[in-house]
Amino acid sequence: MRKLYYFLLYLFLALVAIFQIYPLVWLLKFSLKDNTEIFGKSPFALPESPKWENYLKVWTDGNIGVYFFNSVWITVASIALTILLASMATFAITRMKWRLNKFVLGLIMVGLMIPVHSALIPLFKMFLEVSLVDNPISIVLTYTAYNLPITVMILLGFYYTLPREIEEAAIMDGCSINRMFFTVILPLTTPVISTTVIINMIFNWNEFVFVNTFISSDKYKTLTVGINNFVGQYMTDWGAIGATLMISVIPILVAFIFFSNKIIDGISAGALKG
Amino acid sequence: MDKVMSNKLMIALYVLPALIMVSIFVFVPLVLTGYYGLMDWNGIGAMNFIGLENYKELLFDLKFWDSVYHSILLAIFSTLSLGIYLLISIVLDSKIKGSDLLRKIYLIPMLLSSVAIAQLWLKIYHPTNGMLNSLLAFFGVDHTPDWLAEPQIVLYAIFVPILWQYAGFYILIYYAALKNIPNELIEAARIDGASPLQIALKVKLPLISGIIKVTIVLAIVGSLKYFDLIYVMTGGGPNGHSEVMASYMYKEAFSSHNFGYGSAVAFFLLIITLITTYIIRKLTASKEDEVQY
Numbered sequence: 113m114r115k116l117y118y119f120l121l122y123l124f125l126a127l128v129a130i131f132q133i134y135p136l137v138w139l140l141k142f143s144l145k146d147n148t149e150i151f152g153k154s155p156f157a158l159p160e161s162p163k164w165e166n167y168l169k170v171w172t173d174g175n176i177g178v179y180f181f182n183s184v185w186i187t188v189a190s191i192a193l194t195i196l197l198a199s200m201a202t203f204a205i206t207r208m209k210w211r212l213n214k215f216v217l218g219l220i221m222v223g224l225m226i227p228v229h230s231a232l233i234p235l236f237k238m239f240l241e242v243s244l245v246d247n248p249i250s251i252v253l254t255y256t257a258y259n260l261p262i263t264v265m266i267l268l269g270f271y272y273t274l275p276r277e278i279e280e281a282a283i284m285d286g287c288s289i290n291r292m293f294f295t296v297i298l299p300l301t302t303p304v305i306s307t308t309v310i311i312n313m314i315f316n317w318n319e320f321v322f323v324n325t326f327i328s329s330d331k332y333k334t335l336t337v338g339i340n341n342f343v344g345q346y347m348t349d350w351g352a353i354g355a356t357l358m359i360s361v362i363p364i365l366v367a368f369i370f371f372s373n374k375i376i377d378g379i380s381a382g383a384l385k386g
Numbered sequence: 387m388d389k390v391m392s393n394k395l396m397i398a399l400y401v402l403p404a405l406i407m408v409s410i411f412v413f414v415p416l417v418l419t420g421y422y423g424l425m426d427w428n429g430i431g432a433m434n435f436i437g438l439e440n441y442k443e444l445l446f447d448l449k450f451w452d453s454v455y456h457s458i459l460l461a462i463f464s465t466l467s468l469g470i471y472l473l474i475s476i477v478l479d480s481k482i483k484g485s486d487l488l489r490k491i492y493l494i495p496m497l498l499s500s501v502a503i504a505q506l507w508l509k510i511y512h513p514t515n516g517m518l519n520s521l522l523a524f525f526g527v528d529h530t531p532d533w534l535a536e537p538q539i540v541l542y543a544i545f546v547p548i549l550w551q552y553a554g555f556y557i558l559i560y561y562a563a564l565k566n567i568p569n570e571l572i573e574a575a576r577i578d579g580a581s582p583l584q585i586a587l588k589v590k591l592p593l594i595s596g597i598i599k600v601t602i603v604l605a606i607v608g609s610l611k612y613f614d615l616i617y618v619m620t621g622g623g624p625n626g627h628s629e630v631m632a633s634y635m636y637k638e639a640f641s642s643h644n645f646g647y648g649s650a651v652a653f654f655l656l657i658i659t660l661i662t663t664y665i666i667r668k669l670t671a672s673k674e675d676e677v678q679y
Contacts, residue, residue, distance in 0.1 A: 121477050121480065121482065122482070124474075124477060125474070125477060125478065125482065125488055128474055128488075128492065128553075129488055129491045129492065131550070132491060132492050132494060132495060132550065132553065132554065133491055133494065135495075135506060135507075135510060135517070135550070136494065136495075136506075138510070138517050139506050139509075142509070150515060151515060154520070155515060155516070155517055155520045156517075156520070197403045197404040197407060198404060200400040200401070200403065200404065201400060201401050201403070201404035201405065203400055204396075204397050204400035204401045205401065207391065208391045208392065208393075208396070208397050208400070209388060209391050209392040210392060210394070210397050216401060216405060219405070219408070220404065220405065220408055222413075223408050223412045223413075225607075225659070225660065225663060226412055226416065226656070227610070227611040227632070227655055227656060227659050228611075229611065229613060229632040229635055229636070229652060229655060230415075230416055230419050230652045230653065230655050230656035230659075231411070231412060231415035231416055231419065231652075232415075232635075232636075232639075232652065233415075233418075233419060233422060233639050233645055233648055233649050233652060234414070234415035234416075234418035234419055234422065234649075235411065235415050236429075237418075237422075237429075237645075238410075238415070253407070253411060254411055256407060257407040257408055257410070257411035257412055258411070258412065260404050260407060260408055261408065264404070279391065283390050283391075289390065289391075289393065289396045289400075290396075293400075314497055317499070318498070318499030318500065318501075318502075319499075320499065320500060320501050320614045320618075321613060321614060321617075321636075325640065335499075336499045336501040336502070337501075339501060339502065339505065340501055340505070340618060343505055350509065350515075353505065353509070354509075357502050357505055357506060360499065360501075360502050361497075361498050361499075361502050364497045364498065365494070365497070368490075368493075368494065368497055372490050375493075375497070376490075376493070376558060379493075379496070379555065379558060380558065380559065380562055
């Protein structure tokens, strides 16, 4: 009886796992097929001989290489800027002595509740006026601004736990604020910074609506917008579409394999992003 | 020590960059949205002040209220689905080997972009070669529907990938909360002769009620803002049957070039999101949990 009970529990959990994972397995399979196989054979069959050329084709002919490169540098630049500004602000809010610190923190935290779509039209007009429409700088700036609140929130807990003695010792040694922050505090916060890097990476890599709205040239588009256009053009070539989608999800999956615990930490904290 | 750490100039230097970024790109646009809602504006030409015309039009715009209705439906579905996630989490928490690995597998869809998920599910729902209809045909179903083209089905069809995407996220949160329950409490209930079902319902659920409230807020507010997946999968179609507030705003502004009217919709979206957040918090707030989210 007890065994049956546990068997049913495992069966239930396994079915959930199949529901969660099989669509991706299916994607991998059709990314390695050509159209005769996709439309002629069972959609569940393994590819007869894997068509790796699908990947090669979309990377060069389909512009996916360019989109991929844009996604990488925009993601990295935004992460670097976000974490620098968020760390500085968190340092001043939690470690330095001034009266309005709670108020400023509250102000930044309000940013967590804002629906980005409500800010989209004025942002578009703003960038239009300073000629930053169709310029990737507009993307880096918006990514940074919209990820600052969540990043500060994740950093906050860690900064509060740093012992005062560290700063006291640094000041005794004659450190300036800048030197203390960059050579003592920042290196100490590496563990929590890595969590924020991962969370920022997932947000930036997957972001769609800002790029779709502000960027019109192919040469600046990122993967999310790029694959959407690509699919529109190659509507019937399922193998190519599958390969494109795989290319866009592989970096995130690889990051997950290596840093799953960091990702879980970050997502639990990011739960509050709402 | 205090003197160095209360240097006003240094404090400003450290706080202002972040504060200015958030102000310029988050707060100022929100105020402007409400203001642009008072304008007749095609996005390129001059703005004409027309007072509350856009907001009046909004009140009688049936297409808009349809989109509000769809957003609310999605919010209700999302809230109900929390029950399924909770059930899965409770099962995961019942001395299951490999629960850690399973939890990670469940999380994978959450990491993918909504665009990739939308494109994948477009293929899954494909009327002739899609995974779903092939599966149905295998089980001998003759008339398989075109899921995303049927007005009566489309919203439900869209909800399945949403369920798929967020399952791992909520399970992660619930599972972590359940793991945090002190073992002594569970043991005490067991010694008192409580069955596993009773322990789950009468001990575990009340203890994680704070987290459940947070997830209800997340699910509802998240649904009201939903956009990417619907924009890519159906564009609000067929004939507006899967239109939601954000996609309607986007269409009015960036496709029809009614930026003034689009701003009015965006402002409504902002207000309804803030009011909903406030109401749910009031309703679910209890004395002991001053949850800071």
